[in-house]
Amino acid sequence: MKRQSIPRVAAKLLIPYILLYAFYVQWHGDYGPGGGFQAGVIFAAGVILYAIVFDLRACQRALSPRIIHLLMPLGLLLYIGVGVAAMLKGGTFLNYSVLEHDPVHGQHLGILLVELGVGTTVAGVMISIFYSFGETVRS
């Protein structure tokens, strides 16, 4: 598809904005619609658009499958790590209020870290699903 100019030019223009929008949605989930899952899916959509227009192999050269397979467990470990940190600091599991010097900052930090973990895992999973389906079709 990279020989057809319309998808190629449109993708080149849109993909940076899609990825930027994903980051916007990721960090603005606490005071507006958004959060980890939505951001992860939008990020993956940007990467998948690249893979569709410019061929899966080019995409895998940019974002190697090894990195993606590493992102998936790391996000989940971040989420559980925040919960365990709260337990170690004296609260119950996932009690964000004890993470910082006062509860409001603690809640803020806790939810941001947790949503980052969710976004990382979701983006990793979506891209990884596309990679594995794309590879079977070819072989």
Add this chain to the structure above:
Amino acid sequence: MADVLGLYNYWVVIVLMMTGFYIVVARDNLIKKIIGLSIFQTSVFLLFITVGKVEGGTAPILAEGFDVYSNPLPGVLILTAIVVGVATTAVALGLVVRINEEYGTIEEGEIHVQDVEA
């Protein structure tokens, strides 16, 4: 009568639910079954979300000048349920890809014939 029309969200839920369920049961193609399952799950999500709306309430995000908010809990419950639905669809599609590799078909009737012969 106005009550029945005012409850239109439940009618939409029922129509989608029955459509999805019928597709799962009545269609042989494995991908069509997954689509039916997805429609069925979507109807349930609509049921949850539409009852969260409070009349005259705004979106459940703290803002100046508003004191009636819609219920935020159904929204986040459904976010979790949507993720579950996406994961289920992904596993199902992965299984269908493998079934296609092993059997050469994704029609349930043909798969059954191949299994019975074996």
Add this chain to the structure above:
Amino acid sequence: MEEHLPVLVVLVPMLAAPLCLLLRHRTAVTGFAIAVAWLTFAISVLLLLRVLDQGVISYELGGWPPPWGIEYRIDLLNAFVLILVAGIGAIVATWSPASISVELPRYERHYLFYTAYLLCLTGLLGITATGDLFNVFVFLEISALSSYVLISMGQDRRALTSAYQYLIMGTLGATFILIGIGLLYIMTGTLNMADMAVQLEGVRDTRTVLVAFGFFVVGISVKMALFPLHLWLPNAYAYAPSVVTAFLAATATKVSVYILLRFFFTVFGHEFAFGSMRLWVFLMPLALIGIVTASLVAIFQNNIKRMLAYSSVAQIGYMVLGISFASVNGLTGGIVHLFNHGLMKCALFLAMGCIVMRCGSVHIDEMRGLGRRMPWTMAAFVAAGLSLIGVPLTVGFISKWYLVLAALEQGLWPVAALVLLSSLLAAVYVWRVVEVAYFHEPRAVDGEGAITDAPLSLLLPMWALVIAIFYFGISTEATAGIARMAAESLLGTSP
């Protein structure tokens, strides 16, 4: 650390699963997974001891008190089921390495197997530990999705279609459960099970709540494989890898029975379920038909794993029969059978796994003369089979005793007779295997292709279960005592 035990029992396998995904080396992952499984079992034992000491334990997640936050609420019934699930998880994990080296040929993918196994364990433990209805749905789907993946790893290509069929039926069941939870949330405004029992006071007779009840019960019956919604079970258990069948047969349906118990007795109260709704009119016949027809179908199966799968459907019927009596003896029978059947079926499927490893097939013709070639394996099979029939000194006898007692208490002589008749049916299908294994000549292959007994790493966990079958059949204070206390607290006849 002790106050964090309720969440640790779910957290430890949940933390270990992504670590397995990162740690690719096959031996390291195997050792790590086995260690984690035993650690989880230790935590569940500590939890039971704590509950026996202190009564109901409540743990608030996130520091939010119930009903605003998610609460993990451990009482005797919970702790009992947690020990079963964690114990089976640990024993099957110890048993697994030799078996999957034969049944899952791609060694570099074994870390994925253990990741899915630990996730399934997390899901099942989470369902049991939590006190929040939506949390039950989330963990139910976690355990279900990982079990679809585990089942599809079987060598026969029919494992894929069985996993797909289980996926469709299981997701329909889970969505029905979600509809039930949603309608109940609409009527009561809460998701916490203990709080919902309070909030249901005024609205118990409204049509919405009745419909929610119906949806939930049908959904959980699909997951539980109650006749006639059991159609996914025989194929899924027959074609999955032996490890997976052993694990799921002993845990997945039992946890669904636990959810049913919670829903009937803790959320709704037994006067509603069995008084005004007269649910026993619907549950008892289905349970009895399930017991008899599944046992009859099991007799005619040539694939032994399929035979044991149909036997599992029959045993679920016993548990539901115990619940439908709604008396202390009936519930004790149902709850203790939950534990006992887990032990028995796990031992039987582990024996099948040993046979698959040595003979390559579970067709009954392949089992000729195995009593002589694989003495320890077949002895374990016979012992667990005796327990399935309900011979005294085994755990199976204890459950049947309570069920017959509950039936006679309510004057239901035909039901007691059917329970005893079905034991005869179980004797028929167990005897089929015993006859072929001990009274037929083994295949005349000696030297290189000779069949020897399973290796020690497979025999030891299996025999640990067999010893447990006899131990808990003789000294019943632990299992039946706890089951009786749990039954009394469910029926509200004890504080």
